[in-house]
Amino acid sequence: MKRLSLFLAALSLTLMPISALAVPSVGTFKFEDTGIMGCSGAASRRGSKGWEGPLYAAWDYNGTMVLKLNGQMRSIAFTRSDPAKGAPASTPSVYSGREGNYQVDLTFTSKRTGYETFGGNGALRIYSGQPGDSVSIPVYVAQGC
Numbered sequence: 001m002k003r004l005s006l007f008l009a010a011l012s013l014t015l016m017p018i019s020a021l022a023v024p025s026v027g028t029f030k031f032e033d034t035g036i037m038g039c040s041g042a043a044s045r046r047g048s049k050g051w052e053g054p055l056y057a058a059w060d061y062n063g064t065m066v067l068k069l070n071g072q073m074r075s076i077a078f079t080r081s082d083p084a085k086g087a088p089a090s091t092p093s094v095y096s097g098r099e100g101n102y103q104v105d106l107t108f109t110s111k112r113t114g115y116e117t118f119g120g121n122g123a124l125r126i127y128s129g130q131p132g133d134s135v136s137i138p139v140y141v142a143q144g145c
Contacts, residue, residue, distance in 0.1 A: 022133065024069040024070045024099075024102065024126060024135075025069070025070055025071070026056055026067065026068065026069060026124070026126065026135060026137060027068035027069070027071060028054030028055060028056060028068065029054065029055055029058075029066075029068045029073065030054070030055065031051050031055055031058055033066075033073065034058045034066045034073075036058055036059070036060045036064075036066065037060075038060070038145065039060070039061050039143075039144065039145040040058060040059060040060050040061070040143065041058065041059045041061075041141060041142065041143030041144075042055050042057070042058045042059075042141070042142055042143070043055060043056045043057040043058070043106055043108075043122070043124055043139040043140070043141050044056065044139060044140055044142070045138075045139065045140065046121060046138040046139055046140050047140065048140050049140075049142070050117075050119055050140065050141075050142025051142055056068075056124050056137055056139055057106060057124055057139075059078065059095065059143075063077055063078055063079065063080065064076070064077060064078070065077075065078045065095065065097055065104070065106075067099065067104065069099060069126075074099055076097040076098065076099050076104060077097055078095045078096055078097035078104070078106075079095070079096050079097070080093070080094075080095050081093065081094045081095075081096070089109070089111065090109055091109070092107045092108055092109045092122065093107070093108055093109070093110065094106070094107050095107075099126075101128045102126050102127065102128050103126070103127055103128065103129070104124075104125075104126050105124075105125045105126075106122060106123075106124050106125075106139070106141070107122050107123055107125070108120050108121060108122020108123070108139070108141040109121065109122065110141060110143070113142070113144075114144065116144045116145045117142065117143070117144030117145075118142070118143055118144055119140065119141060119142040119143070120140070120141055121138070121139070121140055121141070122138075122139055122140075122141050123136050123137065123138055123139060124136070124137045124139050125137075
């Protein structure tokens with residue numbers, strides 16, 4: 001009887017549907033593809049100069065971020081969490097949003113690079129919370145007016 005119980009338990013586990021989510025592929029695009037005007041930000045390859053070259057993400061200060069996921073441009077709403085006044089300079093800003101079942105987090109530290117511009121290193125991370133489904137891309141973030 002005990003063997004039968006163990007067999008049935010093992011069989012039920014093998015027949016359960018697997019709900020694994022695949023991480024979306026993250027593509028690059030040009031800032032001109034976004035339709036964003038005015039004060040904005042961009043996440044590009046680490047070592048780049050900000051808005052130049054291919055981008056992984058771009059955003060406006062109204063809370064809209066543009067990404068290229070699975071070959072399609074996506075526009076998502078994000079919330080912005082900046083360091084509090086007096087926080088150490090290394091305290092990161094975090095921009096978070098959702099695209100379908102995935103959480104999108106852009107984390108970066110920035111310092112002044114010009115009169116109205118800021119820049120710094122960070123990472124773009126996309127995940128659903130399931131094991132093995134996250135991707136993290138090192139980025140350089142530039143933002144300003």
